[in-house]
Amino acid sequence: PELHVELAARRYPIHIESGLLRRRIAALAQAPERMLIVTDDNVGPLYADALKQAIGRPDCPVWRMPAGEAEKTLARFGELLEHMAERGLTRDARVLALGGGVIGDLAGFAAACYMRGIAFVQIPTTLLAMVDSSVGGKTAVDLPAGKNLVGAFHQPQAVYIDPDVLATLPEREFRAGLAEVLKYGAIADARFFGWLEDNAEALLARDAAELEGAILLSCRHKADIVARDETEQGDRALLNFGHTFGHALEVLLDYGTLLHGEAVAIGMQLAADFSVELGHADIGDSQRLRALLNRFGLPTALPTGLGADAVVAKMRLDKKAAAGRLRLILWRGVGKAFIAGDVDAGALTAFLAAQSAGN
Template identity: 65%
Template sequence: MTAHRQLHVALGARSYPITIGRGLLDDAGALAALVPGRHAFVLSDRNVAPRYLAKVEAALAGRTLGTLVLPAGEQEKTLVRFGEVMTALAALGASRDATVIALGGGVVGDLAGFAAASWMRGVRFVQLPTTLLAMVDSAVGGKTAVDLPQGKNLVGAFHQPAAVLADTATLDSLPDRELSAGLAEVVKYGAIADPAFFAWLEVNAEALLARDPAALAEAIAISCAHKAGIVARDETEQGERMLLNFGHTFGHAIETEQGYGGLLHGEAVAVGMVMAARLSAARGMAPATDADRLAALLARFRLPVELPAGLSREALAARMQLDKKAVSGRLRLILWHGVGRAVTVTVSETVIPG
């Protein structure tokens, strides 16, 4: 068996481990150790729960355990569902020593984390990500939120998990489209800060698409190392952490305008990254050839790189004005000077590149 890899998010007393490896959900002892108190509450969805919930429940035998299984999809990340989680925690009688466990992808993780941040003003929280996107991005860093019809992730809190266990065996059954969506976030790390990793992805694209275990483990570990370092230096997104939003301002506007029922998050981010790269080239900040190189790599990962048909550029521009990074009517965009060199730029007028 390949050795498990462990990284740390260094946040002083709130530091926590990220463990990456195959078979982590089969280790009942390790799962039980994540719940030091009496109460445990597991949130999952209908795609993930049939495969893995029984393992987690068995590992937590002896605890007072509650579960809630939601329909899958971004459209479920709402205040209504948040209310259902609060009601379930109340029915469990969850005390201050409770642990909330997110078993699933980014939607489950965001919702469970926000619930943990809110229940009794904050209880312990553990991430068990089962998608590539969650493993490399949303499960790490403590951003928790739900969506509104007006915009994505507008209601939420920073609440760091106590641990992240990424069982890469769960990726064996991940649909191809979800795998590609996760690879968009992997590409992001190379695009914003690591040209050597970007080049490695170009060389290993086919191996990643074929789910080669060694290639996936390497990509996840490098991505998590970047995320952990940035979060440790800028936990609440006052500076450097904003760079992780490369492509996201455009992407979130696309998701919102489609009513959270069109492109997957990673797909929208892929389009958004290309839009940011094209805008950077149009502003004379970066070579157009680097935008072409980014689009080519994303396309190899079976991701969209053009704005979906039927979306109004004016509507997207209006959506972007409600972005969380906007300040005093001015929008902060993450652009770049080329592969590996992302920067924050403040603009007074939203521009949607052609």
């Protein structure tokens, strides 16, 4: 199938097709521009050759970096830019981001900055990148002080998704991606949430039909929200459900212990439970959320040893928090997230303190 992301200035396609990397990608094969494949040390050896074949350029240069969130740094970003300059890439060159969200975010940000912006294409290879990070044009690197603190909006020219590459994705990474799939159901689509409950086993078994269905629906939700609110003035913030909590956990644990999707899983559950405590949602809904997250093998409890004050301090720094107040995505139940503009930091601290005492 093919979807489109409709922006004010232009539209771009999302192609979802199993076996796509084993065939010729005509739109890329016919383009005359120079290209640079950007990937990491896990994905490169697995799929860079296939991509070169698919674009009809066996000699396409490849730039590789070590894998992992801890590598999404200004230093790597700088290395990539210098490499692009050494290769003599000009404004009409294209970057092909082949990998998970780390590569997509970093390569996309380099494309956004090199010569004030060159074109790039997303070829996501993790479930998380397929359903979330490759679509929508947010690019960034991390600082030690916080996640994604330096970045730009830079939309890709196109997104090419071959679900077949998920066959080699480690189980833990796969499950972390399911957190972002579930997120769309939790924030905006109760029917999809029910479908995920009914098809959890098939998804965990990576059955092709169910997997493709989940990717397609997730991309459709993402494309819709981005089309309505490209630069996050309003609705797009709903996609941050669980993320203000999650980013704080990722930073406090030094990006090493929890995968992004795992941190988001805990964050969604905290947001749901906090919403119950504030009287916005029913406990039955938060129990449904916990049950599905746990079925996907995802964590839902605040990691031990984190102080409530430290978590809230990091949440304040998260760029989604407007000056002085705490802006959070809260919940009215399955399919119904909302933006809470003025959350009381004291109540939040007390809630988190009770959570960590309960662990």
